[in-house]
Amino acid sequence: xxxxxxxxxxxxxxxxxxxxxxxxxxxxxxxxxxxxxxxxxxxxxxxxxxxxxxxxxxxxxxxxxxxxxxxxxxxxxxxxxxxxxxxxxxxxxxxxxxxxxxxxxxxxxxxxxxxxxxxxxxxxxxxxxxxxxxxxxxxxxxxxxxxxxxxxxxxxxxxxxxxxxxxxxxxxxxxxxxxxxxxxxxxxxxxxxxxxxxxxxxxxxxxxxxxxxxxxxxxxxxxxxxxxxxxxxxxxxxx
Amino acid sequence: xxxxxxxxxxxxxxxxxxxxxxxxxxxxxxxxxxxxxxxxxxxxxxxxxxxxxxxxxxxxxxxxxxxxxxxxxxxxxxxxxxxxxxxxxxxxxxxxxxxxxxxxxxxxxxxxxxxxxxxxxxxxxxxxxxxxxxxxxxxxxxxxxxxxxxxxxxxxxxxxxxxxxxxxxxxxxxxxxxxxxxxxxxxxxxxxxxxxxxxxxxxxxxxxxxxxxxxxxxxxxxxxxxxxxxxxxxxxxxx
DNA sequence: CGTCGGGTTGAGTCCATTCAACTTCGGTGG
DNA sequence: CCACCGAAGTTGAATGGACTCAACCCGACG
Numbered sequence: 001x002x003x004x005x006x007x008x009x010x011x012x013x014x015x016x017x018x019x020x021x022x023x024x025x026x027x028x029x030x031x032x033x034x035x036x037x038x039x040x041x042x043x044x045x046x047x048x049x050x051x052x053x054x055x056x057x058x059x060x061x062x063x064x065x066x067x068x069x070x071x072x073x074x075x076x077x078x079x080x081x082x083x084x085x086x087x088x089x090x091x092x093x094x095x096x097x098x099x100x101x102x103x104x105x106x107x108x109x110x111x112x113x114x115x116x117x118x119x120x121x122x123x124x125x126x127x128x129x130x131x132x133x134x135x136x137x138x139x140x141x142x143x144x145x146x147x148x149x150x151x152x153x154x155x156x157x158x159x160x161x162x163x164x165x166x167x168x169x170x171x172x173x174x175x176x177x178x179x180x181x182x183x184x185x186x187x188x189x190x191x192x193x194x195x196x197x198x199x200x201x202x203x204x205x206x207x208x209x210x211x212x213x214x215x216x217x218x219x220x221x222x223x224x225x226x227x228x229x230x231x232x233x234x235x236x237x238x239x
Numbered sequence: 240x241x242x243x244x245x246x247x248x249x250x251x252x253x254x255x256x257x258x259x260x261x262x263x264x265x266x267x268x269x270x271x272x273x274x275x276x277x278x279x280x281x282x283x284x285x286x287x288x289x290x291x292x293x294x295x296x297x298x299x300x301x302x303x304x305x306x307x308x309x310x311x312x313x314x315x316x317x318x319x320x321x322x323x324x325x326x327x328x329x330x331x332x333x334x335x336x337x338x339x340x341x342x343x344x345x346x347x348x349x350x351x352x353x354x355x356x357x358x359x360x361x362x363x364x365x366x367x368x369x370x371x372x373x374x375x376x377x378x379x380x381x382x383x384x385x386x387x388x389x390x391x392x393x394x395x396x397x398x399x400x401x402x403x404x405x406x407x408x409x410x411x412x413x414x415x416x417x418x419x420x421x422x423x424x425x426x427x428x429x430x431x432x433x434x435x436x437x438x439x440x441x442x443x444x445x446x447x448x449x450x451x452x453x454x455x456x457x458x459x460x461x462x463x464x465x466x467x468x469x470x471x472x473x474x475x476x477x478x
Numbered sequence: 479c480g481t482c483g484g485g486t487t488g489a490g491t492c493c494a495t496t497c498a499a500c501t502t503c504g505g506t507g508g
Numbered sequence: 509c510c511a512c513c514g515a516a517g518t519t520g521a522a523t524g525g526a527c528t529c530a531a532c533c534c535g536a537c538g
Binding site: 178179180190191194195197198 | 483484485486487
C-alpha cells in the first residue's frame, strides 16, 4: 500500500525492511478526497502529515484579489505536508486536483523516527529537500524561461516524477488539471495558457487531450525546456 | 562567532549549550569571498556546507541564453548549501553579492549530529524547511503579485530576516545588490526593475540610496506587499 | 433540448522588454 | 588637480508579449 512512498524514497537510497516497517507503523488512517477539496487547509496546525497514495494534489496560496498560485504539485508517494511536521503552522493550503486517496502519518510517530532512526530521518529530510529543489526550478522557470519553455519544463518534470512511482503509460501520463488550474501553476491568464498549450501542440512535441498528455518527441521537448533532471536527485547512493 | 547561526536557529526553538557546542564542533575553517565570487559552484559535490558569517550571498541558475535567476538570498546565519549535505550534487551555484565571510561545516560531522542529536537535527531540518517556505512565497510573488508588490514583499522579507540576526539599523538595512542583480531576483529586465523601484520610492514607502534601504512606512509597505511573516516560522516553540 | 463548464479564438489595451541615449559618480592616471 | 573612463542608474521611444473582454464552440449532463 505504501509502494509509491517506498519507490519515492527508494530512488535516492536503499530503504531497509526495518525502515519500511517504521514508516508503515507511523501511518494511521486513510481518507479519500474529491477534486477541489482541501487535504489541508491554510492556517491550520495539523498533527499528522499527509501521504498521497493516489491522485494529484497541489499546494496553493490565495491573494486578496482572489488570485491563486499553486506552489507545487504532489504525486502519489509524496508527503504533501511533511514540512508541517516541523513548521507547525500551515501557511498555505493543499487541495486535491483529482480524486485522491491519502494516508495520515502522525507527527508524534515521525518524531520517534527522528529519535531512533537517523538514516530514515535523513531520507525524509531529503524528501523535503527535493521539494525545495523543485521550488527553485520553478522560480527559474517563472523568472527567466519563456512561457512555452516553462510549460515544457513542467511536463518533463511531471513525466519523470510520475515515472518513478510508475504512473506513466509509455510516453503518456494523466494530467487532470483544467487550463484554469494550469494557469495558476504557471502564473498566467487562462486565455494565454490556452495559447501556450496550443504552441507546444503545434510544434508537435506533445499531444494533449482528455487530460492525458503524450510526449511525442522527448528530446525536442527536453531541449525546449532546457530540462536537466539533476535537481531531482534520482541517484541511489548512501545519504 | 556563530552568534548569527544561534540567532537564526534560536528564533524557532530553544537551542541548548550542548547543541551550540555540537554546532561549533562541526565547523572547520573560515574563508572570505569577494562580490561576484562563487562560494559554491554549480555541478560540484561539496563535502562541507557553507555558513554565512557576514555578507550577502545568493543561489542562482544560469540558462543557455545567458539569463540568470537568483533563487534565494542568504543572509548571515544562513546555511547557504545545507541541502547539499543530503542532495549531494549542487544543481545551482551560490555567489557572494557583497564581501562575505563564511565558515565551513563538514558533512561528516553533520552526519554525526543526525546520529546523535535528534533535536538539533530537527532544527537543522527546519532550517531547510523555512528555506522551502521562502521559495514558495517567491513563487507566489512571481506568479501572482504585481511587480511592485513583489519588490515590496522582498523588502519586507529581507528586513524581517535581517532583523532576526541583528543586521538592521532602525528601519534601514544594507542591500548591496545592483539593480541588474535585483532584476535577476525578480525576473525582470534592468530597465523595468529601475522603474519598479522608482514606483515604490514615489509612493514614499521606502527610500533607497547607496545600497541602503530605509522603510519609511512599514504598514503601507506591508499592505502593498500583502506581507504575512507566518511563513518564516518565527515562533519559539518545541520542534 | 437547453444549460453549463471548459476550451478556443479574435481584438484591443496595457505591461514589460529592447534599444539607445544620457547622467552620475567614484576611480584612476596624466 | 582634473580629465577621462567605466559601471551603475535613469529616461524615452518603439516593439512585442501577456492581459482583459468578449464571443463562440463543444461535449456532458439534467
